[in-house]
Amino acid sequence: MSLLVVGSVAYDGVETPHGRVDRMLGGACTYISLAASYFTNVSIVAVVGEDFDKQDADLLQQHGIGLEGLETVQGGKTFFWRGVYSDDMNDRTTLTTDLNVFADFDPKVPDSYKSHRYLMLGNIQPGLQRAVRRQMNGVKLTGGDTMNYWIVDHREELLKTIADWDFLLINDSEARMLSGEHNLKRAADKIRALGPKTLVIKRGEYGAMLFNKDGYFIVPGYLLEQVFDPTGAGDCFAGGFIGYLAERGLDLGNGHIDRKELARAVIYGSVMGSFCCEQFGVNRFRALTRAEIDARFAEFQDFTQL
Amino acid sequence: MSLLVVGSVAYDGVETPHGRVDRMLGGACTYISLAASYFTNVSIVAVVGEDFDKQDADLLQQHGIGLEGLETVQGGKTFFWRGVYSDDMNDRTTLTTDLNVFADFDPKVPDSYKSHRYLMLGNIQPGLQRAVRRQMNGVKLTGGDTMNYWIVDHREELLKTIADWDFLLINDSEARMLSGEHNLKRAADKIRALGPKTLVIKRGEYGAMLFNKDGYFIVPGYLLEQVFDPTGAGDCFAGGFIGYLAERGLDLGNGHIDRKELARAVIYGSVMGSFCCEQFGVNRFRALTRAEIDARFAEFQDFTQL
Secondary structure: OOEEEEOOOEEEEEEEOOEEEEEEEEOHHHHHHHHHOOOOOEEEEEEEEOOOOHHHHHHHHHOOOEEEEEEEEOOOOOOEEEEEEOOOOOOEEEEEEEOHHHHHOOOOOOHHHOOOOEEEEOOOOHHHHHHHHHHOOOOOEEEEOOOHHHHHHOHHHHHHHHOOOOEEEEEHHHHHHHHOOOOHHHHHHHHHOOOOOEEEEEOHHHOEEEEEOOEEEEEOOOOOOOOOOOOOHHHHHHHHHHHHHHHHOOOOOOOOOOHHHHHHHHHHHHHHHHHHOOOOOOOHHHHOOHHHHHHHHHHHHHHHOO | OOEEEEOOOEEEEEEEOOEEEEEEEEOHHHHHHHHHOOOOOEEEEEEEEOOOOHHHHHHHHHOOOEEEEEEEEOOOOOOEEEEEEOOOOOOEEEEEEEOHHHHHOOOOOOHHHOOOOEEEEOOOOHHHHHHHHHHOOOOOEEEEOOOHHHHHHOHHHHHHHHOOOOEEEEEHHHHHHHHOOOOHHHHHHHHHOOOOOEEEEEOHHHOEEEEEOOEEEEEOOOOOOOOOOOOOHHHHHHHHHHHHHHHHOOOOOOOOOOHHHHHHHHHHHHHHHHHHOOOOOOOHHHHOOHHHHHHHHHHHHHHHOO
């Protein structure tokens, strides 16, 4: 079933211990939609400037991603982010954030996308996430991401926004910040009481956890021999997770959740996050195939299943 | 089959965000043997001072642990360690280390223990670990632990010692220190090339990984609602791991390793480590039953298996 992804399309400058790239395609919407495109039909709603390269649009199109909702602001510049990673790549420092056209992003869902059944709201202002959802007709499953800035400085608006999401997908430090609980089990209980029936907590190299009414499921992280660039890995997780649910036509509620399918969605999310780290930016997705994805899924089963 | 455990028996003073205990039974040998006692016959070789309380010896005996090798030094004092944990309990600061009688520990294996088939060498001076192994006849499986001090300041002696161990069980920072590799997959390859055919890397709250010639297996950590005191959790992991192997009469080499059994050993290790954290010191083991252990093993299957 078709998936709509909303979020940032950006250019990133990234420095890791393995090298430096001054300008490359990035942004949450980009990563989510590329990862999800291996599983299902994907369309995006996003904004770029006049400087957006044709070859970057081509890459998205080659993955079958619908670009009718990709607005180009004439005379504007695309969102630019630049950061540098620590030696172990567990921390990063932001050096530049030029919002550019993203500052006035007013997402409009094209009519042809309004009946998409799956909706993934990348990390943007909570009010905009809500506005997008209101434009949709008959969404079957809505999930989204957020970040520390919205949790701390726009808490009320964020709480109003996530209250009717089917799932929230955040990292462990965000989960602790949102709940005020250091312990992740208690944090998960508190967050699920805020609305999202399903909570996915990403833990970077340590894997991911899914919490719902039936309990929880934990997948350890994939052991890469070399992490080139972790930028976008969490968004690729999101893309793999909701992409698989959309491929299978699954929802997350109403008491008929197939536990195995949920666990598979978490594993496919982890698989897509792991591929993302293997090369700079979106480069791994230029040649990645579904067969490679399924082979890594089998590897996950190998190293986690009795 | 019978297991011999060698290491420290100590008194600990511990402060965590949940409270403070000035003096309680501790030490690697204590935790390992208590955890292993739920699976197999256990005897220990260790040293204590005249101040060692009868009720602490009683606790070990109630778990069926053979104390013929527990030497009491008249006029001496038992090893004492005191430390304080950070708020999130991921770090701890040592405040006091009084080696006392442990400084002159010269382990002598009683004749009746020399034919034990399983040997677990807790973290002590590598030369002593080697001396213990030499006293044994026909050991089927030897594993051991070590720490940063031996890795950095006594490297040659440590390398000579672990060269013929069947498994080495250390934490992730120790694995990085020993191998000089930050990446754990490459670290594991290098360490296995030093001798131990099987390497178990403990990652605290994030779980544990086992590496051998067939690949690797990862178990995420158990999500406790409350961690009271993590002291001894890694040793309890070791006790559960080797205890289960001994219970089943398994070894780790010669091409006939049952993958499921290995994975079960890692899970039982994780189970015992998780129980350890639920109360201060060894208190959880005063009332813990095998039925509770097997129930938690089933929980691990629940949250990790498809």
